[in-house]
Amino acid sequence: MGRYLIPLGLFIILVVFLAIGLGRDPHEVPSPLINKPAPAFNLPQLKAPTKTFSAEEMRGKVWIMNVWASWCITCRDEHPLLLEYARSGVVPIYGLNYKDNREDALSWLAELGDPYVLSASDLDGRVAIDYGVYGAPETYLIDRNGTIRFKQIGPVTPDVWSKTILPLAQELNRETK
Amino acid sequence: MRRSRLFFLTLLVLCCLASVAWAQESKSADVDPALDPVLEQRLAKLSQELRCLVCQNETLADSRAGLAEDLRREIREQMRAGKSDREVITFLTQRYGQFILYRPQVTPTTYLLWFGPFVLMLGGLAILFRYIKQRRDLIADQPLTMDERRRAEELLAPDPRKETS
Numbered sequence: 001m002g003r004y005l006i007p008l009g010l011f012i013i014l015v016v017f018l019a020i021g022l023g024r025d026p027h028e029v030p031s032p033l034i035n036k037p038a039p040a041f042n043l044p045q046l047k048a049p050t051k052t053f054s055a056e057e058m059r060g061k062v063w064i065m066n067v068w069a070s071w072c073i074t075c076r077d078e079h080p081l082l083l084e085y086a087r088s089g090v091v092p093i094y095g096l097n098y099k100d101n102r103e104d105a106l107s108w109l110a111e112l113g114d115p116y117v118l119s120a121s122d123l124d125g126r127v128a129i130d131y132g133v134y135g136a137p138e139t140y141l142i143d144r145n146g147t148i149r150f151k152q153i154g155p156v157t158p159d160v161w162s163k164t165i166l167p168l169a170q171e172l173n174r175e176t177k
Numbered sequence: 178m179r180r181s182r183l184f185f186l187t188l189l190v191l192c193c194l195a196s197v198a199w200a201q202e203s204k205s206a207d208v209d210p211a212l213d214p215v216l217e218q219r220l221a222k223l224s225q226e227l228r229c230l231v232c233q234n235e236t237l238a239d240s241r242a243g244l245a246e247d248l249r250r251e252i253r254e255q256m257r258a259g260k261s262d263r264e265v266i267t268f269l270t271q272r273y274g275q276f277i278l279y280r281p282q283v284t285p286t287t288y289l290l291w292f293g294p295f296v297l298m299l300g301g302l303a304i305l306f307r308y309i310k311q312r313r314d315l316i317a318d319q320p321l322t323m324d325e326r327r328r329a330e331e332l333l334a335p336d337p338r339k340e341t342s
Contacts, residue, residue, distance in 0.1 A: 030274060030276075031274065032270065032271060032272070032273070032274040032275075033272070099243065099247075124247070125243075125244070125247045126247075126251070129247060129248065129251055129272060130272060131272070132272040132273050132274070133244075134230035134231060134244055134273065135230075135231060135244075
């Protein structure tokens with residue numbers, strides 16, 4: 001009896017490891033930027049290109065940066081949810097318009113609505129590289145000290161919003177100013 | 178008959194033209210005469226070691242994804258600015274993590290990955306040696322007890338019935 005238990009045990013261990021491996025999404029690369037300062041940038045604003053927007057301006061505020069582009073299909077799926085979250089007013093959402101054409105981006109916002117306080121244009125994707133972006137949409141939650149507290153790769157689903165981002169943002173908002 | 182031959186000839190010529198056009202296109206996309214060949218070689222070698230994060234089973238050197246092109250540009254500029262390969266790798270891992278490296282660095286989180294196989298091998302050898310030792314003990318000559326010896330002598334003693342017949 002005992003001699004059958006050993007291979008059976010090994011087999012079960014193997015199955016458990018394989019099941020964990022299969023259940024994980026290989027596209028979710030853990031970001032090394034969590035709990036690190038949000039990289040500084042200074043970019044022209046999408047709607048008013050003569051004005052700029054920098055991460056430094058957001059010191060003292062809890063905010064969300066959402067990386068989007070008009071060519072990004074998943075961003076279109078995520079968009080109505082962002083509009084809803086922006087309306088809730090818990091945390092301001094800023095856009096990083098990633099490697100996009102300005103006209104396309106503007107007409108995209110005109111057509112679908114604009115959840116962003118403002119969007120910054122990252123035409124050549126350099127700021128996105130600093131933020132470790134490898135596929136839009138990506139979303140960062142940044143605290144008052146300018147530290148990245150959470151990163152969502154891919155669309156922010158209602159589940160992620162209500163279970164992770166919203167409670168964390170509320171907690172960060174409560175922290176002393 | 179003549180018509181079909183003409184048709185095949187035309188087809189052949191068209192095929193050749195198409196492949197020439199294609200070859201030129203890919204050449205112009207890859208090789209910019211203004212680039213420094215030594216630096217390009219360094220870039221090619223380094224980007225063989227790096228993973229394209231969009232198509233994860235491709236190296237940064239092979240990938241045609243937009244991000245891969247941007248990252249190659251970034252690496253090229255950093256190399257041009259005199260950064261060493263190690264500095265470029267630090268720049269990339271700070272942003273994209275260890276995952277971008279096809280050969281992960283040896284850190285406490287990757288100890289299992291690097292040394293796990295050796296631990297398994299040592300474990301296997303230990304089991305193997307124990308098994309061999311056990312087996313050797315089993316087949317080793319054990320001296321007979323007095324009882325056993327007597328019984329063996331009885332069994333081996335010539336059969337008196339056989340003797341008489």
